[in-house]
Amino acid sequence: MIETERLYLRQWRVSDFAIFAEMNADLDVMKYFPKPLSPKVSDAIANKCSQLIKDKGWGFWAVSLKETDTFIGMVGLNEAHADMPFAPAVEIAWRLHKGYWGQGYATEATRASLNFAFDTLGFDEVVAFTAVINEHSQLIMQRIGMSNTQENFYHPMLDSNHRLAEHVLYKIIRQQWKSA
Secondary structure (H helix, E strand, O other), X not given: OEEOOOXXXXXXXXXXXXXXXXXHHOOOOOOOOOOOOOHHHHHHHHHHHHHHHHHHOOOEEEEEEOXXXXXXXXXXXXXXXXXXXXXXXXXXXXXXXXXXXXXXXXXXXXXXXXHHXXXXXXXXXXXXXXXXXXXHHHHHHHHOOOEEOOOOEEOOOOOOOOOOOEEEEEEEEHHHHHHO
């Protein structure tokens, strides 16, 4: 478990799944994804996240508020899919329930994830990517010290004409993180 001032980044619980499914079905939360997810697909993702944490000791952690232990989303690290043009790489990503947007939780949790990536796991670099039109996520990337590589790419799982196809790639290296 990773602890921040206001959050726990922890292993998934069965009780998280229903809220996660609600998030993944929400049109606002999924605005920059190809489509909302069914509860079955959402549960499969949560199970996979849980298993990866069991297997590797890290991944996309469940995030809960320390004060109430309320599940608010997921944040963490993952090995990028092999078909991504920048692979192999470790990515940082997040998805929070919209009731908790705008309170700095994503920034707080991603900073803790980067600390873990560089200090505990010893990674040299972490990347993040999102659709070009997702300016909010790009602001979070900038807040945590990541830089736009200016190496936009078309997501291999989307048709090149899809509104979300073109993605930006951000990255941060250990030396940048240590000096920030």
